[in-house]
Amino acid sequence: MDFSKYGIRKEEFAAAEAALGREPNECELRILGVMWSEHCSYKSTKHLLKHFPTRGPKVILGPGENAGIVDLGDGLGAAFKAESHNHPSAVAPYQGAATGVGGIIRDILALGARPVASMDGLFFGDPEHPRTGHLSAGIVKGVGDYGNAVGVPTVGGKTAYDSCYNENPLLNAFCIGLVELDKIVSSQTARPGQLVVLLGSKTGRDGIAGAAFASVELSEDAKESRPSIQIGDPFAEKMLIEACLELKEKNLIVSMQDMGAAGITSSSSEVAAKSGVGMKLHFDRVPLRAEDMEPWEIALSESQERMLLIVEPKNIDEVCSVARKWELDCAVIGETEEGDDYSIFFHGEKVASLPATLIGDGCPPIHWPAEKPADFEKRWNFDLDGLPVPGDWNQALLSLLGTPSMAPKHWISEQYDSMVQLNTVRGPGHPVSVLRVKGKESLIALVLDADPWKCGLDPFSGGAETVARTVRALSVAGAEPLGLTDCLNFPSPEVPGQYWALEECIKGMAAACVALGCPVVSGNVSLYNETKSGAILPTPVVGTVGLIPSPDDYLLSGAWEEGDVLFFVGPCNPSLAGSQYLRSLGLSPAGRPLGFSGEAEKDFSERALRTARAKAARSGRALAGGGLAAALAKDSAESGLGAHITLGIPTRKDVVLFGEGGARALYSVPMSRVPLFKAIWSGYPCLELGRAGGDSLSVDGAFSLTVARLREIWRNN
Template structure:
């Protein structure tokens, strides 16, 4: 039998049990407005009611961590009284419906998370996934998302310095758009989103409120359907010029001591901003929606409270400082209105003029959604994927042709078509921009730099979620090390299908376990992140795609590394050991049309040792270039190093491994580096001391990439031909 009033819950996406809990917390049947508030705040998107129990497995503390999960963004110390603020979030469903605005407002939202903490944003990164670009709709989505990101970030004057793009049929109905923002802040300038001080004014500043983005939080907590893909009202509309004014006004305001707390209006709009700040401060907030500046007539209180109109902030100021705050916002041409006051009753009270239209405990909305514990079942089809015997794949007659073709596959090919649409050097602090293993930015006033990367090997996670997710952490750290940085902390965006399906929840739980283990072994804390569920259309879910954004510190900008073979007669060295593992590789996917095979083993101790050797070599000035082995395997790594440096190499690989596995296997814990002939012995000695396998492969120079085994040439091609295949693929397909 249904509980009284439970038939109302379907409208807001809650269960009978959740409705009963609301009645218990409120002490009565909620009104329609109050139920709307619980609907958005207790949605999966806002409450994390399914993922929270597992996310507690992540290591979130460390000597350098100044702010872990629970605030708008995480903060990690980088020395000299400075810190990095960073966060990554998804905007998948909105981008699938309206790619330009969905991606643009994804950028806008993550930027606000950073300057809400008091930091100036200094860099943007993105991780994108689409289906087959042979389909016109996928090309349209891809084009719209890239333009949306570029237009917003470029208008904001924030460089987009790194990212990744992948393609797989599983993303056909549900593209992924994950945006990451990074800021720099002094320790003394950190702000937090807590409302304290009875009587302090609550000020809404920025854009006027409209009906755009209505129900966006709940929209992101259900599967995409044909009907939902028509819900463009659930997609916000962004204005980067207004956000730029908001950013500068807030940073100027922070230079005063007038601010008690601040929160951006993202998912669930004014509802989330008010109840979360009240809950963090252990206080209440009394709001009058009649005072909220609007751009549409006839909006009812519920619409005002859950609207997700962009470019808005909620400021809690010290009582008596209202005029000072107003003057700063007036200077920047921004709307600002006192819409309420902080109270000591712990309630979120909503008025419409003199009439109280809703009153619920702020903590109940923000923190007390009942946790869900879905069943986790390993999919029966998992063994079918793993049982592919890659040793029985037919050997190719033309390995040069195979490498050339692989370089042209969209996932491996150059992403210059994407990042040339972004301004990567605005603000003039970009030392290494898009196209390398990681971006490097100088930190003003110091000799230091920060390195940034974002990675997510979904293909491996489908086959083995725990190992694949651990590989995401290891690869991100390896990318930073290849640039000369020590990894410090990560932020993640975990993209999965419907967690109510036991097979999907098994994938998610395994991925969290794998990431947690990798973070602990590599000593990299998780300081923030985002979970995006319900990424599926009909019965088809995306492959599990945990995305890892990571920051590291470059101690001295004189010791940074690029991936290209930049000097002739350098010695090419492989750090780590080749294996005969081919499963899960892009080569297998292309050769068989399947994501299949057992994923390579990941030895986290070996991974750590290889990274430490590489970083030691860079800091000692021994290593001239470094590029990690990942998508496409060793041959693709070597080809990309030749292409980036516009230089050939004459190389000989160790015998004893099948040619396909040797050239295209994607086993982790390997880095290709170059050293001067006079520095080789010092690197060898360091490798012996640290117990890391090392192989000398050959030398750089000339115009050809030649790879042989036991005197037999496997690959021989002009670098310009390889470059043409690698750089021409995306422009060609996108010109259709």
């Protein structure tokens, strides 16, 4: 038998045959081929994900549901998750990105939460590459058009450029929603004797086996993959959101599941397996766009804007009435029953019969060999003494700020409606995105970040740094981190060195999560991100959510005022390894990033929170890409004020100014608050840099640029 035809391995076929006591038929093989794909089963990573801490004092719901939920207080929760749509966006950038946004919104909706904000992680190739312009334009437009039409603001994100993404761009979509904790809808609460209801758009051939397509290396002929791309309709999604929330408020839903990857099969079998019930489905009752669809096509279609509901028989008429109100198709396609049998009927004929638990959790795990590349340490060889100190410091800073990854992304954010719903306090272009919650004093703070270059040089330290960067930004803003979600974007796990990097990144992320008390409440794994041209860098993307007690506790960035004292807190020994500065010089990432210190990170976060709560500073910015120089330039431009900086540090100025890594921040402090600020940071490296004021930003012995020139950079990019 040609197992590859069905997307399964010989060992997996044998496992299915043993579990059933017979050979699976063709429909069953197609179902298992998709449900046991990497995208759906996590067969290569499930054991690695156990490294992550998933519990915490604010965690209401961790991994295992459609999204995680953290406690915001007063009976309200925030449901959030990130999801990847990488392969579809590489093949059909507009629809791939649009349906990625639609899918993550439905993940939040499936818990009974109203989606209130989105963020995106965008990773594009070299701007000079012939495909980058087409791919990036389509992906950004897809995100913007869908989010704007459905009425969910895109409030922030991360955009980076590197040649490793030339043929394989990444689109990671993040969504957060609000839900009353006593009204959470679960996928685990179905009971025998209830109805299985399909709500939303009709089912067609778009997206069939899309999950399997996302679990293999991209083919050179992308056109072959177009049938695996879904087509989105944001207006139908808006109707679906309102209908599902109305059904929830009227207590008409027992259980609910989004139809994402693998469509009806994944949503229905997951509900059955998690709830411990069997399910009998009748596919001739499914509303179709194409009447000649085969049962396996109906089972695996990934047509968008659909939800699976479990409903008590007595409530079905009212459910259908709500569906008609919102102009949505609504059909009873099956019923739950005792046992574990998951059966599909088509015009009275049983075409598939599998244990529900086998579909969702029966795939044999794969422990690929992990091996550190023999020449890995060579990446750490970096001759700092051989790196010339800038001859023109002004040009060095301008070149850094002008690199594609560092430059402002107005061309992206201006396509997004970041203010719809009127809850956005701080939107795109800032270190932290901030939302108000109607009826509550507290604010929600969001950060999405990644650093693939450091992960490529040292996966453990890079993974830890990625998590730490999000927590630093939240802490400086005055937000207590509540939990995080992740998208683990990696190349093929079948290459030992690549699998080792994946494992090390996860371990580094987990170490940072434990040290900082920030649990992982949801996430996604996207493997096989590579083409014949090469593999992407290890790219874990982290979205962290925090809570600011009140608007008074929120510390802005870029808010200097005349006469403020500027302070730099943190160690003065950053690293140029994997830095944006080296990339601005046209050099490949090299060197070894700073190691992770959980004790120092925890100390920094606690002091940063105290600084915000005590109002000991006027402005604060955690250092990230571009180091101290970039932070100074951004704060100066946003504030409209200059400063004269003196660096009394006995080391190379380029390292101090452009180095990255470690728990560090830039603060502006009113003169009257200087004693309090110094008291909070006593015992931690704290250096007074100078005063805010004037119309130029200058550093002794280095650059001197007018504020007007810095602001021009931000306006013209």
